[in-house]
Amino acid sequence: MSADVMSADVVIVGAGSAGCVLAEKLSRAPGRHVVLLERGPGRWPGPEERDLRRLPIGDHAPYAVRHTTDLDGLTAARGCAIGGSSAVNGGYFLRWHPEDFADWPDSWGLDAIDAAYSELDGGGGGGTMSVSPVSDDELGDAGRAFERYWSARTAVRSLRDRWPVVGVNRVLGNRSGMLRRTAAEAYLDQALDRPNLRVVPDCEVRRLEVAGRRRVTGVHTERFTVRAGEVVLAGGTLGTAQLLLASDLESLGGAAFLAAGEHRGLAVSYRRKEPAEPGMVLPTVLHTDDGLEIRCYRDDFATYIDGLPRSGSMVEVTAMHRSPVRLVAGDERVRLEFGEPSAEAAAAMRAGADEVVEMLHSSEFAGIVVPDSVSVAAVPGFSQHAWGTMPMGVRTDALGAVHGTEGLRIVDGSILPTGGRSGPHATIMMVAVHIGNRLSDTG
Numbered sequence: 430m431s432a433d434v435m436s437a438d439v440v441i442v443g444a445g446s447a448g449c450v451l452a453e454k455l456s457r458a459p460g461r462h463v464v465l466l467e468r469g470p471g472r473w474p475g476p477e478e479r480d481l482r483r484l485p486i487g488d489h490a491p492y493a494v495r496h497t498t499d500l501d502g503l504t505a506a507r508g509c510a511i512g513g514s515s516a517v518n519g520g521y522f523l524r525w526h527p528e529d530f531a532d533w534p535d536s537w538g539l540d541a542i543d544a545a546y547s548e549l550d551g552g553g554g555g556g557t558m559s560v561s562p563v564s565d566d567e568l569g570d571a572g573r574a575f576e577r578y579w580s581a582r583t584a585v586r587s588l589r590d591r592w593p594v595v596g597v598n599r600v601l602g603n604r605s606g607m608l609r610r611t612a613a614e615a616y617l618d619q620a621l622d623r624p625n626l627r628v629v630p631d632c633e634v635r636r637l638e639v640a641g642r643r644r645v646t647g648v649h650t651e652r653f654t655v656r657a658g659e660v661v662l663a664g665g666t667l668g669t670a671q672l673l674l675a676s677d678l679e680s681l682g683g684a685a686f687l688a689a690g691e692h693r694g695l696a697v698s699y700r701r702k703e704p705a706e707p708g709m710v711l712p713t714v715l716h717t718d719d720g721l722e723i724r725c726y727r728d729d730f731a732t733y734i735d736g737l738p739r740s741g742s743m744v745e746v747t748a749m750h751r752s753p754v755r756l757v758a759g760d761e762r763v764r765l766e767f768g769e770p771s772a773e774a775a776a777a778m779r780a781g782a783d784e785v786v787e788m789l790h791s792s793e794f795a796g797i798v799v800p801d802s803v804s805v806a807a808v809p810g811f812s813q814h815a816w817g818t819m820p821m822g823v824r825t826d827a828l829g830a831v832h833g834t835e836g837l838r839i840v841d842g843s844i845l846p847t848g849g850r851s852g853p854h855a856t857i858m859m860v861a862v863h864i865g866n867r868l869s870d871t872g
């Protein structure tokens with residue numbers, strides 16, 4: 430084998446939320462040689478970057494990349510690090526609602542889903558991701574007012590419940606105190622000494638090596654090629670889409686873009702009378718029966734992200750229905766092109782924003798909000814959540830093996846077959862835990 434060709438049983442592309450889980454689980458069998466390729470730097474994010482009082486995705490951020498979009502002035506950020514987006518995200522780690530899995534492939538029963546979540550969150554606290562709820566002291570004044578307002582009107586999840594409810598859901602964080610716990614610390618760290626696992630940072634995969642348009646035999650990076658019995662794409666929905674579109678696969682039929690889902694959100698902004706206390710960006714949310722997640726952010730995002738102009742504190746009315754976004758192939762990274770939000774999402778957001786305006790004018794918020802400073806955004810923004818380009822049960826099997834292409838599996842946000850009513854992080858890791866366990870049993 431020449432120096433610029435490496436071989437492995439499995440090559441995993443991307444050491445992110447899902448990739449770190451898979452690398453640990455697949456390398457448990459000492460005879461299976463696993464290579465994990467990551468475009469981000471070899472130095473792991475330190476305490477400064479993992480501080481949950483910051484989102485390290487701003488100007489000159491060392492562990493993030495940005496994708497252009499067609500929404501004025503908005504870009505999409507993603508982690509570019511050992512740990513991937515788990516190294517830069519908001520640290521909110523909520524399960525989806527049990528009903529959100531109704532249309533998943535049959536082999537994804539609720540018991541298996543609960544077991545995989547429980548590995549991560551300990552069934553409501555602890556687990557590999559060291560999950561704990563935001564405490565009363567950590568809520569901040571806006572979070573306290575939000576919970577007081579809604580608890581008089583709807584249900585409140587007990588902190589002992591493992592599943593979210595329609596009602597108020599105090600956020601659970603993956604953290605040690607105020608430090609984000611990343612997928613790399615939770616999974617990859619314990620596997621680093623294994624002789625059958627090789628982790629290569631600073632290594633961007635450019636395209637897949639494909640034989641006859643139907644069989645993937647490895648990956649090409651700028652420096653070398655890795656040949657493997659199986660390629661597992663864990664580059665995140667955006668990173669994986671770029672690789673799929675850059676490679677000559679018959680199953681994609683020469684597509685110029687992949688269709689994904691996003692969560693669109695209407696920002697209701699206000700000015701504060703007094704500066705907010707520092708803390709986690711999102712301490713508490715409301716889930717409504719018409720599919721909204723109403724997010725009570727602690728403060729102006731400019732407090733969290735370097736280089737962002739101030740735009741006011743915010744409550745965001747996010748439609749957890751699937752709104753469309755096209756991931757269009759670029760030279761290096763996909764570009765996001767949004768259509769209109771779905772009609773269902775647009776109507777729900779508008780109605781939700783009216784309720785939030787009323788809430789911000791209530792007595793609970795009187796000591797916080799400057800009178801007459803409340804305004805609703807004209808155009809909905811989006812969450813950093815694009816998912817579902819290669820849904821399980823449609824374009825892959827229930828363990829992510831791509832239909833019509835041998836030797837290729839996808840395990841990351843791309844294969845979520847539906848959206849859920851909470852953010853995606855816990856669920857993408859849950860998917861990786863379940864698939865990783867199944868593959869390590871059979872491998």
Ligand SMILES: Cc1cc2nc3c(=O)[nH]c(=O)nc-3n(C[C@H](O)[C@H](O)[C@H](O)COP(=O)(O)OP(=O)(O)OC[C@H]3O[C@@H](n4cnc5c(N)ncnc54)[C@H](O)[C@@H]3O)c2cc1C
Nearest residue numbers: 443445446447468513514518519521634665668842852854
């Ligand atoms: C700023 C931000 C805040 C967020 N906050 C929350 C939150 O609080 N709660 C929540 O539920 N969700 C949140 N999310 C979403 C959540 O973090 C992601 O959906 C989840 O981490 C995605 O996991 P993944 O494994 O699919 O991809 P990622 O974790 O993004 O991992 C992909 C990895 O692959 C690497 N990679 C990509 N392409 C290549 C290539 N060609 N070659 C080599 N390596 C490659 C990347 O560098 C990265 O390390 C947030 C996302 C962002 C960006």
